[in-house]
Amino acid sequence: MKTAKPWSKTTEPLSYDQIYRYFEQVLEECLESINEFENDYYQGITSSLTHAPKIQSSKRSVSVNALIAWSRPLNELRNARSLHDIRNGKTIRDLLSEARAGTLVESISEDSCHLMQQILDKTNEHLYSKIPVLTNKIADCMNLMQQYFLSFYDIENIQDIIQKKKKEKLPDQYVETAYIYEKSRWLHIFHVNKSLKILREMQQRVEDSKGIVLSSLSRECQELAVRCDCTSLSYVFALPETYIEARRAVVGLQTWLLEDKKYTSFIQTSLKVLDEKYAEAKKMFEIGKAHLSQAEYRTDSFRIQLSKVEQENETNEKKLDELEARLETKERDYLSKRLTCEVYEDQLKKMLKEADNREDTLNNHLSIERFQQEIRQFSKELPKLKAQMDALQGRLEFFKQRKQELLALRVECKKIEHDLQLALEDKILKENELNRVISCRQTIRNIYKCRATNDLPQKIFYSLPVKSKLPGESSNDDLSKAIRIVAKYIGRDWSRLYWNLPFYPMRGKEEVSKDINSIDDKYHRGDVFRDQAVDSLGKWRRFHTRAKLDDLMQALRSINRLDILQIIDRRIVKPKQSMNDNQEEIDPRKKEIEDLNRKLNRLFEKIHTGVITVHDTYVYSKIGLDPLQPVRKHRPLVMH
Template sequence: MKSIKNMHPPKSWSKTTEPTSYEQIYKYVERALDECSIFIDNTENDYFQGSSISNITTSKNRPLSVLTLQAWSQPLNQLRDARLLRDIRNGKTIRELLSEAKTGTLYGPITNESVLLMKRILDKTTEQFYSKIPILIDKITDLMNLMEQYFLSFYEIKHIQDIIQKKRKEKSLDEYLETAYTYEKSRWLHMYEVNKSLKILREMSQRAEDTKGVSLLTLSKETQELALRCDCTSLSYLFVLPECYYEARRALDSLRTWLNEDTKYNGFIQTSLKLLEEKYFEAKKAYEINKSQLSQIERKAESHRFQLNKLEQENEINEKKYEEFETRLNIKEREYISKRLTYEVYEEQLKKYLQLSHEIQDDIDNRVVIEQFQLDIKQLSRELPKLKSNIDSFQARINYFEQRKDELIEMRHENKKLGNEIQLVLEDKILKENYFNRIQNCRDIIRNIYKCRKTNDLPQKIFYDLPVHIKHYGENEDDDLSKAIRLISKYISRDWNRFYWQLPFYPTRGQEEISKDIKYIDEKYQRGDVFQDQAIDALNKWRRFHTRAKVDDLIHGLQQIRRFDIIQLIERRILKPKHSLNVDQEEIDPRKKEIEDLNRKLTRLFDKLRSGAINAHDTYVYSTMGLDSLRPSTKSASLSRTSRLNSVRSKSTNLERTLDGKEYP
C-alpha cells in the first residue's frame, strides 16, 4: 500500500526551526509585519489617549493624533507662555516647568489640567522610551535580519553600499540584467532605509534629554506638517514619540515592499530568462551568418591576393622585357623606315632609268644600273614585310605588357576594395560577437539565479548556512552514494530512525535537531508501508546537510545498528562490481607460453610418426611456424635423415608403451 501524506495544512513556522518552503517564510514575515503594525498602533494610541484601539472613536476625516494634538494645543501653549518659553524641546525643560508650577513661581496663569497633561506626556514618553520603543526596535531588527538572510537575489553589485549612500557613481546598467540588478539594489536600499529609521529610533531618547533637545526642524516633513496643522509648532517635545511611530511605520513599509518584491522576483527572473533565450538564439544565428560571410569574403580575398601576387611577379619580369622590346621595336622601326625610304627612292630612280633606257638604246651602263636597282628593290620587297611583321610582333608584346599592367592596377584597386569590405564585415562580426557574448553572459547569470532560487532545499541550506549548490537535471542520480541510499531505503524497514541517529554530519548537527528531523518525517508519513519513503526522505536530508557524504559513512552507520545483511548487499551489488573492473589481470609468463608451443609441436610430430605420415623421402624441421617439409638435396642426406627418424620413431614408441604402463620384451 502506497504511503499517504498528511493532508493537514503545514504548521506555522518559527525562525528557530528549519523551514520547508518559502511560503512558510513569507507567511511568517507577513504575520510579523502585521504584529509590528498593531504594536505601533497600540503604542501610539496609548500615548495619545491611554486606551486600546478598539475603544477609540475617531472622525472619518481626522485621525486620532490630529484630534488629540488639537485638544492639547491650547492648555500646553498656555503653560509654555506662563514660563515665557519659545519652545519646549527636552524633558529637562518640562521637569523645571512642572517644578515651578508646583511652587507657583510661573509668570502667568495656569490650570491644573495643563499641568497634569504635561506630566502625563513626560511620563508616557519616558515609559515608552524604556519599555516599548526598544521592543519595537528589536522586532524590526530581527525581521530585517531574517529577510536579509532568506530574501536573496544571487546577484552581486560592486560597491553597492557606496552607490546606495551616493558616495560612488552608479555604472551603466545592462538592460538584460535589469531585473536582478534592480532587485539587488532594492534589497540594499530597503536595508539602508530601515537602518536609517532604526538609528533615529535608537537616538531619539538621547536627543529628547540633551540640552539642545529636539527641534521641530530636525524632524520629518510629515511631523512638521502635523505640528503646523495642530498649532503645536512651539511644542517640539510632543512630537518625539510621533516621529518614532512615523519612522517605525516607514521601516515596515520598506519591509512590506521588500516582501512583495521577493514574492514576484522568481516570476520576473523566469520572464527575463525566457526573453534572453530568444535573444540568445537570434544573436547566435546572426553571429554565425556574419561569421560565414566573413569566411567567404576572406577566401575570395585570399584567392584574389594569390592571383595578384602572381601578376605582381609577372609584372616584374614584364617590366624588364618591356624595356628590351621597346628598344628592339625602336631599332626595327628605324630600320624599317630606312629601308622603306630606300625602297621608295630606288623605285623612283628605277623609273627614271627605265624612261632613260627608252630614249637611249643599247646603253650598257644604263642597263646594269637598272638591273642593280631591280635586284635591290626585289631584296627590299622581301625584307620589308619581315620587318613589318617583327614590328607588329614587338608592338603586340608591348601592348600585352601594357594590358597586363592595366590589369594589375585594376586588381590592386579590387584588392583594396576587398580589404575595405573585409574590414567592414570584420567590424560587424566583432560587434555581433560582442553582442552574442553579452547575451550569453547575461543568460548564464539569469539562468544561475533562476536555478538557485528554484532549488527545492534552498531554505534549508540557508537555515544551516550551507553553500547553495545548483543541481542540474539528472546529476548524481546513478553514482554509488545514490545507489546505496536507494538500496538501504528498500531494506532498512523500521530501523531507519536508529540508522539516522548513527550517521555523521558535517557541519555538526545537534541531537535536538536530529530528533526534530525524525519527528518531522514521522508526522509527514501517516499510513501504510511508509518505511521506505521515510528512509529515503531521511537519507536525502542527511546527504543534503552532510557536505562530506560518502558510502563509507553509510556502511559505518549500518555496522553500528548491526545490519550486516544490508552491508553485504552494498558490497555485492555496488562495491564488488566496481572492484572487479579495477582488478589487474594476471601477467602471463612468456616462458610458459614458449614451453606450451614446444609441447604442441612435439605432439604433432609424434602423431605424424605414429600414423606413418612421414616416409623415407620426406623429413621435417622445426620452424617458428611449425613443421615444414623439405625436399632432400641428396640421396645420402635423405637416407641419413630417414635412419634418424626411424630411431626417433622407435624411441617414441617405447616411450608411449612405458607411459601406458605395459611391459614389452
C-alpha cells in the same frame, strides 16, 4: 486539504510560502502596534483632560485634531516662562515644578499643566517600554528577511554605492532583474536600519540638553507642526517621529516582501528571454562565421590570383624592356628601309624618264635593273618588318593591358580585404554578444536554480551551503554508490536507518520525525521502499554537511543490517583497498643478486688497485673472497 502550520523562527521552515505568511503576520502586527501606540498617544492624552476639547473636524486625522487642541494650552504654558522652544524632558519638568510652585510670571490653567504632564508621561512610557519592544521586533524581522530573502547576485561595493560613497556601475541589461533586486534589498536594509537608529536614539535625544530640534525631524513632522501651530513645541513630536519612522520601516519591509515574492518569477522570465536571445545570438554568430569564412575564401583566392599576376608582371616587366628595345630597332630599320625605298623609287622614275628621252645605254639599263631589284627587295622586307613591328606592338599592348589589370586587381584586393576586415569585426561583435548573452544566461540560470530549489529554506535554516548541483558533477563517488546499494536492499528499514544517521548541524527528534512522516506520505505507488530510501538518504546527505561513507556504515551496524554492510564491503571498500595496496612484488632473488653485484664490485676494485693479481683464483664464499684451496687427494682407507 491540510493547511500548513504557521512557522516560528526557531523551527525548520517547510517552504517559502510558510515564511511569507509569517512575515506578513509579523509586519501586520507591527503596524497594528504602531496605530495602537499612536491612538493611545493622541486620543489617550486628549480624553484624560478635565475639559476635553471637541473634535474640530472629522475630515482631519486624529493627530491633526489632537495637536490643534493641544497647541493653545501648551503655548500658554511655554509663554508663561518666556521659552523659545520646549525641546527636552528637563525643561518640561522644571516648567511644571515652577507652575506648581506658582513662580511663573503669568497665570496658567490646570489643564495646561495636566496636558504637559500627560505628554511627558506618555513619551517616557512609550520610549522606555513600548518602542524598544517594537524596535526589536522590526529588527528581528529585518534580520530574518536578510537571511532568507537572497538574490544570489553580488554587487561590488554595494554598501558604498547605497551610501553614495562610490559611483554606481550600471549592470548588463540582461541581468538588471537580479541587480535591481539586490540593490533594492540593500536599500531596504539601509533605510530600515536608519529608521531603527532613530527609534533607538530617541530615548537619549529627549533628555539631551539640545533636545528635540524640529528641523532635524522628518518632513511629515515639520509639516504637522506648522499646520497645528506647534513649531515651538518640538518635544511633542518625539513620539510622532518614532511612529513615522517605525511605520516607514515596516512599509519598507512589506515592499521587500512583495519584491521577494515576485523575484523568482521575474528571474524565470529573464531566463526565458535570455534563452531566446541566446538562440538569436547563436544564429547571428553562425551567420557571421559563415560570412567571414566566405570572405576569407574569397580573399585567399583573390590573393592567389593576384600573386600569380604579380609574378607574371615581374616577368613581363623584364620582357617589356626587351620588346621596347626590339621595337625601337625594328622601327628604325623599317623607317630607314622605307625612306631608302622611296628614294630609290624617285630615282628610278627619273632614270626611266631620262631613258625615254635618250637612247638606252647598257649602264643606264643596268642601273635601272639594280634599282628595280632593290625596290622589289624592299617591297618584300618592309611588310615583314611591319608585321614584326605590329606583333611587337601587340605584345607590348598585351603587357600594358596586363599591368592595368594588375592595378585593377590590387584595387579590388584592397576592397576585398576591407570587406574581410568588416566581416571579421562583425564576427567579433557577434561573438562578443553571444559570450555576453551566455555569461548573463549562466548567471541568471544559477540564480534560478538556487531560488527554485525545494530545500532552500531548510538549507538556510541549518546554515548549509546553498548550491544547486550543476550538470556534469560526479555522482559516482563511494558515498553515492553506497546510497544506491542501501536504497536497493534496505526495504522497510529505511526509517530505522534514518533515525540512526548522524546530522551536523544537529537535528532534533521532532525534525527527524517530520522528515520521515513527510517522506512516508509522499510515495504510494511503485517501488515505495526504494523511493523512500533514496529520498531519505538524499535529504540526509543535504542536511549533513560532513556526510561520509563511514557514517552510513555505522548507522547500518546500529540497525544490524550486516548483509548490506557485506555488499558495500565487497563492492566498494575491498576493491579500493586492493587498488591502494597493489604494490610491486619483491623478487625473492633480488637480495642474492645485489650481494653478487656488490662482491663483483669489490673484486674489480682489488684487481684495479693491485691488491690481487689476475693469476690468483678466488672463489665466492658467504664471508667474502677466499683464495681457492688446492684439492687434496686422500688415500682410501685400507683394511689391514
